[in-house]
Amino acid sequence: MKLAIIMDRYDSPYAGTESQVLKLVEGLTARGWSIRFAVFRSTDFTLSDQFSVPVEHLGVQSMSSPKSWWKVYQYARSIRRQGYTLVHVFFNDASVICPPMMGLAGIKTVISRRDMGFWYTPKYLRALRLTGRWVSAAVCNSRAVAEITLRQEQLETDRVHVIYNGYPDASTLADSPLNNSEVPGCPVIIGIVANLRPIKRIFDLIEAVARLVSGGFPVELHIVGGGDQKPYMSKIQELGIEASVSLIGSQPDAERYIQTFDIAVLCSETEGFSNAIIEYMRCAKPVVCTQTGGNPEIVEDGVTGYLVPVGDVDTLTERLRHLIEMPDLRVSMGKAGQERIHSRYSLADMLNRHIDVYDRIAPEVMNS
Secondary structure (H helix, E strand, O other): OEEEEEEOOOOOOOOHHHHHHHHHHHHHHHOOOEEEEEEOOOOOOHHHOOOOOOEEEOOOOOOOOHHHHHHHHHHHHHHHHOOOOEEEEEOHHHHHHHHHHHHHOOOEEEEEEOOOOOOOOHHHHHHHHHHHHHEEEEEEOOHHHHHHHHHHHOOOHHHEEEOOOOEOOHHHOOOOOOOHHHOOOOOEEEEEEOOOOHHHOHHHHHHHHHHHHHOOOOEEEEEEOOOOOHHHHHHHHHHOOHHHEEEEEOOOOOHHHHOOOOEEEEOOOOOOOOHHHHHHHHOOOOEEEEOOOOHHHHOOEOOOEEEEOOOOHHHHHHHHHHHHHOHHHHHHHHHHHHHHHHHHOEHHHHHHHHHHHHHHHOHHHHHO
């Protein structure tokens, strides 16, 4: 059972796509698969020998360079001689170059789509529609992402497959620390894990918290994520809520911060399939998130949390206020979310569904 995986680059096992690729590699390896893993461009991480299998650096720099295409074709021929007939590619340039070059070497290609296509440009779309004829399957991590992929890349419906991300069950979580709200007189912690980028609309959450503070509700906002803090601190100071907001920065282990949240929020403008929401629910936190992209596929409104319209600060504030006033509801929603993750987004299911796709398009892989 042989599979090659190729990515543009691999920055960190903590990033969303990279973490799922690592789980896929480790899961397949544990089941006896032989995995070849290659990246177009090296990073500090891939040069550090920390990945679970050896990393091959192809030295592919520019999609527009003929040398890049030749290098991929040479690699395709080398792995084909070793019995590899299937490759799974991630990220943009690999999705364009690999399908035709692998096809010339007799290798079938699976591509992955994991966002709402914010990176699509006319140049990429022209290239993807041209080379897409060599794509055997596209794996999307939500129905919303699949719809975008079908519409923009013009692939046939039967080539597009939805496979949700996979996560360890909640038994792997460390013991949760005591939440502040469980201590008499301590505030309710509202938390978000998101990079400080405009698309995450964190200003909406800051505004909502400011309204809660002015209304006399005992709350704190904890923002976990990397990026330029200056504009956010300016807004916090403008609203006079410095004492109620903590900008924690990027953290390699966001889970230990999530476990201290009483209410978890994601108010993005768009999301494909949010790893942050999954981590919230694994930690049994009620979720308030925007009704966009794949979010409604994860969060059941009124059961595991609340969905709010993008940019609707009034509704966001009201949902937060309701959960602040209803501690028992926070607990029940959190438990319902944790059960949902266990039943729908398990590592075993993610692996099984990938293997099913691989077997369907390249049955010889299972017997190689």
